[in-house]
Amino acid sequence: MKRIAMTAAIAAMLATATSVMAQTKPVPGTDGNKYVAYENRTGNESVVYFTRNLSAEGLIKAYEQVSANIEGKTGVKLHTGEKNGPNIIPREWVKALIEKDMPDASIVETNTYYEGDRYTTEQHRQTLKVNGWTFCPVDIIDEEDTITLPVYNGKWFKKMSVGSHLPNYNSLVVLTHFKGHTMGGFGGSDKNIGIGCADGRIGKAWIHSGKTGNQWGVVEEEFMERMTESTKSVVDHFGKNITYVNVMRNMSVSCDCEGVAAAPVVTPNVGILSSTDILALDQACVDLLYAMTEAEHHDLVERIETRHGLRQLSYMKELGMGNNRYVLIDLDNGGKRITAAEAVKGLKPFVKE
Numbered sequence: 001m002k003r004i005a006m007t008a009a010i011a012a013m014l015a016t017a018t019s020v021m022a023q024t025k026p027v028p029g030t031d032g033n034k035y036v037a038y039e040n041r042t043g044n045e046s047v048v049y050f051t052r053n054l055s056a057e058g059l060i061k062a063y064e065q066v067s068a069n070i071e072g073k074t075g076v077k078l079h080t081g082e083k084n085g086p087n088i089i090p091r092e093w094v095k096a097l098i099e100k101d102m103p104d105a106s107i108v109e110t111n112t113y114y115e116g117d118r119y120t121t122e123q124h125r126q127t128l129k130v131n132g133w134t135f136c137p138v139d140i141i142d143e144e145d146t147i148t149l150p151v152y153n154g155k156w157f158k159k160m161s162v163g164s165h166l167p168n169y170n171s172l173v174v175l176t177h178f179k180g181h182t183m184g185g186f187g188g189s190d191k192n193i194g195i196g197c198a199d200g201r202i203g204k205a206w207i208h209s210g211k212t213g214n215q216w217g218v219v220e221e222e223f224m225e226r227m228t229e230s231t232k233s234v235v236d237h238f239g240k241n242i243t244y245v246n247v248m249r250n251m252s253v254s255c256d257c258e259g260v261a262a263a264p265v266v267t268p269n270v271g272i273l274s275s276t277d278i279l280a281l282d283q284a285c286v287d288l289l290y291a292m293t294e295a296e297h298h299d300l301v302e303r304i305e306t307r308h309g310l311r312q313l314s315y316m317k318e319l320g321m322g323n324n325r326y327v328l329i330d331l332d333n334g335g336k337r338i339t340a341a342e343a344v345k346g347l348k349p350f351v352k353e
Contacts, residue, residue, distance in 0.1 A: 032309060033310065047329060048329065053271070066276050074172070077197065079176070079192060080138070083131065085259045091135070094107075094175065111124055141197070149233035151232060157229045159233070176192040177246075178251065182254065183219065184307060193235070207223070207227055244278050248273065290340070
């Protein structure tokens, strides 16, 4: 599909979107570039597990702490990346995890909103082969059709369009490469679901375009809120049968959508975190970034704050999606509670593998 045809299609979708968006345009929050220190947060604490072991064994250990409610037909929501993407979670790690703990699971993905190597299902299938995602079924959930899930208490949406295969699954494992993101500031579990489960033609257009008429017209706080409401529709759909793992490795300021064109990685590798609380997990990853030295975290923090990406966290809390306070459990040291600063103490400079 050529660009002009895509633009016409999006215009038609935006007309449809009007009926599912709030009738009165709400005012977005204004805190997306302001980091809130832990001591200034309120509310309950969730549990987040942490290991420095960046390997298949570490991934399995982190996942098994939070897998109690994963049952039945299981989808693994994974960003499988553009062709030869250098920073995606190593497929050998994912293969080991699925074979050990979820032998009947499928990786679930959607086609992209931008024109690239995953824009059509045919292109997407070829890219999956190039990147080696061939050891288990990969379900492109918007391959055939779309459905809508309700968005409860949303400011921007009443419902969100997602791939029609998503309700075929009883459980969802959200396996995320935590990194920067061109529009979101950072890409954690929130982005993995909010953009990654929205279908490539309708849901993603509602999030990125709104009523602007511009394909990428929604930015900063409004973008974070729209994306997070999309996430909420999926989280609410799965209820207790959803869990989250974030891998803090090869953290470019660029998303895996940029493939080999991603900005070079300069932030040290950290480890793997997991939780059954999506907000606590993404918040913990952000806290670990902010606990690094200025030299270590400068690029990623700048990316997050210039995009107002911290609004993802405050809006998840406003929507009741979890807690921004947590107990950080060190799996490498007998399960003792540690601080973010302790978790990132003594990091080694990033070295490309």
